[in-house]
Amino acid sequence: MNYFKSTLLIASSLLIGCSSLPQKEQTTHITPNQAYSFPIDESWKELSIREKVGQVICFNYSEKDIEKYGNGSIKTFLSKYPIGSSFLANWSVGTSPEKFQSIAKELQKNSKYPLLLSEDFESGLGEVIKEYTYLPGEMSLGAAQSPELAHQFGKVLATEARSLGINWVLNPVADINLNPSNFLTNSRSTGDQTEVAIKVLPHQINGLQSNGVVATAKHFPGDGTDVINQHFATSSMQLSMDEWYQEHGKVFQTVINEGVQAIMPGHITFPAYQKEQVDGEYLPATLSSELLQGLLKKEMGFNGVVVSDALNMAGITNYYPNQLETEVACFVAGCDILLWPSLATMDTIVARVERGIITMDRLDDAVQRVWRIKTQQGLFNKDYQACKNITKTTLLENKQTAQKIADKAITLIANKHDVLPIKSDETPSLLFVYVSQNTIKSKFKTLKNELQERGYKVDEKVGLSYFANAGKLQEVNNTYDKILFIYHSKPNAPWGSLLFNGDEALSMWSSNMLPRNKVVSIGVGDPYKNILYLPQIWSRINVYNDDPYSQRAIAKAINGEITMNEHSPVLPQKVKSIQ
Incomplete structure (x- = not known):
């Protein structure tokens, strides 16, 4: 599908040349699940263009911006910028549960349409909010290798997140850490074994999504093969296509087939798959329609939401003339939600849709995907609660679950x-x-x-x-x-x-x-x-x-009270050297 009018192509105007694409190896390692689908509320069709564009914006909440753009009023802010989601970071909101709940309720009450409210919370809420459970972390699930504990991990996170008003988390990390020198993936992943990842990740995701929280598998097409931290520079997927289908591709296809509702591409190139280049360089996945539209959505059959990694990271910068054009290009490439764009980006996308520079097809595709996961999580239900109460008994049970995971890991x-x-x-x-x-x-x-x-x-x-x-x-x-x-x-x-x-x-x-x-x-x-x-x-x-x-x-x-696990999530025989 061509999302830009042929006369005004942001991407093609900057494409200096194309390298030849190696013939893709035929494989039967992964196959899209043709039955993968979500129910959808059709009311999205009634949205204005500005309201539709708002659905693709994940606003990085800050009181400073509420003051600047809404005169200190969330209601006024949302009337000007009808965003579809917001990231409630502890560095902006603080560490008080009451503050989180107050902001979540105020946002939901004053939004014309229900919002996805997000945070990372990769190790649970307790890492930053002491009243909640600080979970042992993703690699602990790779060590424990227990589908049941993986499900409980997701459930613990979901029940506590929903009590704060969070209904979308940017986890789990679905990367395979094949390079010991990759210090970004590391213990955030399940480890270096693909079979372990596909054993636990679907259950973790189900634990989240069956308890009212959208899960996000990241960072497509996969991190952990080079040494680059995407925060500092563009990373690269170093595997061949055949290797990728056996490793990261197998993991992402598995979670797609099991119904993960969101996938986050990284600021990661994939030379084995890509052919388009900008000034002799491959585009990161967050800017690559080849990877997002071609590989992820078409070949792998992903019908959920593609959410960009944070747009303030260096790994996505300097491929376009300025940050505004970068953020617009990210949407055009196939990201259905932009994570932390400027509000000027929302205004720009609105204007370009109205002028026909960005097609309505591209916008509608993104909005349908966002609407679909909101529908599935019940956000349009009349009895939907912005914050779902959590009992002291549940909090105690959650902490007991965390101890079971740690003891097993x-x-x-x-x-x-x-x-x-x-x-x-x-x-x-x-x-x-x-x-x-x-x-x-x-x-x-x-x-x-x-x-x-x-x-x-x-x-x-x-x-x-x-x-x-x-x-x-x-x-x-x-x-x-x-x-x-x-x-x-x-x-x-x-x-x-x-x-x-x-x-x-x-x-x-x-x-x-x-x-x-x-x-x-x-x-x-x-x-x-x-x-x-x-x-x-x-x-x-x-x-x-x-x-x-x-x-x-x-x-x-x-003290000899428990028997330790002897199955390391990173295998010594695979860890040959630091490169």
Whole structure:
């Protein structure tokens, strides 16, 4: 379908040349589900052009913009900009449940049509709102390999999100982390095994969508094969077509066939599939009609909503003359909802539809898709509640579920000579050595408290640099029964590389100099340090988030109360080297 009039093509005006497209390999690895469909309320046809364009806008809520464009009134703002969805970020809304609920109710009450209200919440609400459940994270599901726990993970997130007024989350991450040096995907994914991803992701998605929350599989066509963080630069899918059909493509086709309602493309190129280039460069998926219209919607049969990744990321910039044209081109390429565009983009799309530069077919296709998932989630029902009450009993059950996931996910990478569990007739004395760029001691208070309650003596130290402590290591060895090196790092915490740097590297040096029977290496978040850097350490444990439930699982494991999982979500044999 041609969405631009031939006389005014934004994309073609900037296409410098085309590379030849390799012949696509024929495959039967994935096939679109022809029965994949949603019911739809037909009232979308009554919308004005401006109201239709509003449906493709996901407004990044801020009181500053409400003041600027609505004179401080949400009602006035929505009358000028009838958006179809809004992202309620904790950095704008805060961390008070009451504030979230108040804004959600005010938005829904003053919108002519029901809104999708969104957040990421990849590890649950408790990461930023203390009253709720801080979940162990996506890679914990890859470690646990339990469809039932994956469903419960989604259900926990959905019940708590709906209580705040959130009815759409931008998760799960459906990427396969094939490159250990990719520090954006990492523990946000289920791991490096496709079969594990397709075992748990559909159940996680069902847990969300069957409890009133739209799920979003991301980042099509798949992240985790190169080393680039899309926030900083355009990433690239490095697989051949045949490899892609066996890996990321298989995952995305599975969740499509199972009814995922939204998919987020990344700012990721796919050279094996694409032929169109701008100034000699392939366009990222968020700007590529080849990938969105051709591969995702047509070949794979996706009839849900395609939502762009955030438009303020560097990975989508500088392919067009300015940010406004970039955001418009993103819509034209096939993104049905734009994540955090400027309001000027809404005005521009309205004007270009009215002038016939962007066709009504393109707009109607996007609006139908948005309307479809709103219909399926019951947003047009008269009894739909902006915020769905959650009981204290449910909150308690959610936290118990989180503990079950953490207990099932904690992974024993090595335990040579049975260093664990710790055996001592007397009160064992432990030293925690925190190895991280941003760890503060209070982050691990749950682990410390849990072990102290079990009778352990615990001291703490931030870092144990070999340069500063080489002459003191014997004293450390003599003072403590065990030294627990806690390697704490996860995607975007801190931003950038998760490789050892500075004092972290020097602390790792010290860990390898101490007697092997005295050291326990605990990876928190990033699973690769224990596999790549610390094979000399006899006892190594991985958990995949710093939530309190994972910390409690560590304490249980050290004390011999639970049997640790020995199936790592990233296989040592696949982790050959950091590139």
